[in-house]
Amino acid sequence: MVLFHVLGPIEVHSRPGHRLGAGKPARVLATLLSQPNAWVTVDQLRETTWQEQDAPESAEANLKTYVWRLRRILPGFADGPRIESRPGAYRLRVGAGELDADLATDLAARARTGFADGDAGAALALVDAALRLWRGRPFAGFDPASAATVARLDELHLDLQEQRAELLVALGRAGEAVEVLRAVTTTAPLREAAWARLVGVLHLTGARPAALAAYRQARQVLTAELGVEPGPALAEAYRRAVGGVRDVTPRRELPRNVPLTGRADELETLLRAVAGPAPLVLVDGMVGVGRTAFVVHAAHRLAARCPDGQFFVRLGADLPAGPATGVRAVETGPGGPAAVLGRLLRGLGVPGPELPADLDGRSALWRSELAGQRVLLVLDDVPDGTNLAPLLPAGPGCLTLVTTRNRNWHPDAATRVSLPPLDSGAAAALFRSALGDRAGDIDPAAVAAVVGYCGGLPAALRDAAARLRTRPRWTADRLVEELDDDPCLVLSDTLRRSVGAVRDRLTDAELATWHALTGLPDEFGRAAAARATGLPADLAGTALETLVDRGLLEAVSVDAYRSQPLLRHLAGCTGRTERRTATACPAGASRELRPTRRRVA
Known part of the structure; x- marks a missing residue:
């Protein structure tokens, strides 16, 4: 519940609708609220409580009285007094959600996150909720010790209005955005970013004369008040308005979206x-x-x-x-x-x-x-x-x-x-999802066997599922047998050619190391790779790190690596130094280079 309201005349809602008035206790509270949960010195309180007049000799004693009155008005804090004191300073304790200025800041941040997540409607609701907290100028009637506090809240209010205009445009409500931006440029005529947005949105709505008029007004204000010409953003908005950019339909080139599993x-x-x-x-x-x-x-x-x-x-x-x-x-x-x-x-x-x-x-x-x-x-x-x-x-x-x-x-x-590659649970879920209506025909043992061959590579899992779906007479056991006999017959050209394109960029040492993986277990160390290749340990280590960089190998620790079964199989589909893009296992490929035969019980 919001207890302290500073976005307008200061109010404390410890009792319904209670307002402090304009006395010196209210001035003390305003200064403490400008720095919530921070220690404020007696000198700062004296300066803001007796503005434009000399503080009396009894000022420190009077401050103690004002603080005593505030303690009677304010509700206590969760684990102690609402206003704490120490020699020469006081602190007002404010909890989460008790100060409207903090709530507005939080709503603005949540709105930015929501917009980034693609939910402009929800973000607009959050911005509107934040703007409704304002009832006037922050700390109206008081000058807190920190003028920067009021300036920050004024800036937040303007930022929220510009954010609201941006969201309205994203939701196809550009006409409403124009009204919001006109209000901002009226309130803050030196706010060049708001002028640039206004010119751009007017141009977007087809109101070209109004866009040019807004630019001329902005330029006049900036040159008269600051002696500067419009900056890049405003100049670019003007260039677009006068026709410097062709009137074309925005591109919408994103490919088809597919659900993700395990990401x-x-x-x-x-x-x-x-x-x-x-x-x-x-x-x-x-x-x-x-x-x-x-x-x-x-x-x-x-x-x-x-x-x-x-x-x-x-x-x-x-x-x-x-x-x-x-x-x-x-x-x-x-x-x-x-x-x-x-x-x-x-x-x-x-x-x-x-x-x-x-x-x-x-x-x-x-x-x-x-x-x-x-x-x-x-x-x-x-x-x-x-x-x-x-x-x-x-x-x-x-x-x-x-x-x-x-x-x-x-x-x-x-x-x-x-x-990273998917774990076994996510890989199994992806395979079943890709099977569609055939998912009910395959038992867990067959799923585990397919996942064992494909590892955590979504491309391979989708290829295996597509193979089964396009062959309605096949059983899951038949798919596993195909993977056992020659995975290349199950994989699409896409995955094999992707691997081939990477392979064709490897040096001889890197290629020799990659081929050597076919004789190693799923996880192995640098020393095992050096023995398998006959390379010195340093050259083998460099080659392994390159294979990690090229996406053919995982590094699981400083000196341990993991390879995927299908990638090991593809490594063995060509000779040790031959470079070509494979489309299937060559007839003469050694059976020892293929994965260990597995059967479904």
Whole structure:
């Protein structure tokens, strides 16, 4: 329950509707409330209690009397007095939810989190609840010791109104957002960010003359009061209003969303990470672990906060799309990031003749086009930071999600989310889910056998389920036998070619180490790998770490590693130094390189 109300005339609701008035005890309380749960010195209290007049010699004794009166009015605290004292200072104890200013701050933070999670409606309800707490100017009638407290609460009120306008736009209620922003610019005419939003929203509603008029008014205020020209955000909003940006429909490129299994913790980490300005999240994991499906699912959750467009680009043009997402790879071609930027800029409506020829020019134009916009950019299968850097937006309203199969690089100020293979329970749940109506036909022993072959790789589990679903006459035992005889006949081309693409980039030492895994148990140490390959321990260790970076191996401790059964099988499908993309096990592949035969009881 809110006990102290400072967002307007100070009120204490220890008794219904009780108001303190404007006496000196109220001034003491105002000063204590401006610094809740902090010690306030007698000198500070003397200064604010006797403003614009000399404090009497009895000031300290009078303060004790005022505090005594307040203690009679205020309810006690949970474990002691409401107002504590020590020599030369007093402290007002305020619990969670007892001060309306603290409640408003909490509601604003929860609204930002809700918007980041994609629930603009719930976020708007929280913002409206926070705004209803205001009954006037904070600490109305009093000047607390800390002027910064009132300034902070005034700023919070304006931030909430701008946040409300942003949410209204996201919900398709741009007309209401205009009224909110007009109120903000009237109250705080030097608030340039609000002017930029107002010009942008007016342009969005088709009110181009009103948008230009708002810009002229903002510029006049800024030059007259501050002697400065409009900053980048306001200038960009004006450029759009006068037609500097083509009138195109925002892109909605996200692939089909699919449910996730066993990724709740990783998804929560990603959603928390995007609450900051211009967030960048990098998702990595083993081959087949489901990076793309995970990021696409998260992008759908976050799409509402990026109404100006959602782009999806696959940089790994040598890899086909997986069936789980229906993604079609965008062939970036020899131009690399320059070709990707050309495609993105054309998506924003930039005509081909206006595209700069060089990478730096396209990157600069891309950042300029996105200034003041809220765009979601998903970059799938980015090989390294060199390819990523030119594609990153710079605007605070943009969000970038990146997947990579290489773990040996990290962009500045990025949050990294690593996807481990699913545990056995989640893997079994995913396999049963992918079976659909056939899930009831397969017994737990067969599920365990399939999971044993596929490990925790969602791509392999989906392939196995698809194999069974498309062969209605097969039993689960038959599927297990197929996996036992030759997993490559069950796996889709996508997973095998993904592994092949990674393999083709390995050095001879790395390739030899990877092939040696076929003769090792699921978990092994560096010394065992060195013995199996005949390499010196240091070279074997370096090769193992590279296999971890390339997504072919897990590091479970400083000197221990884990390999997935299917990846070990694929390692043995080609000769020790042969480099090619396998489409099936070659006829001459050694039976010793295949997984140990398992049967369902």
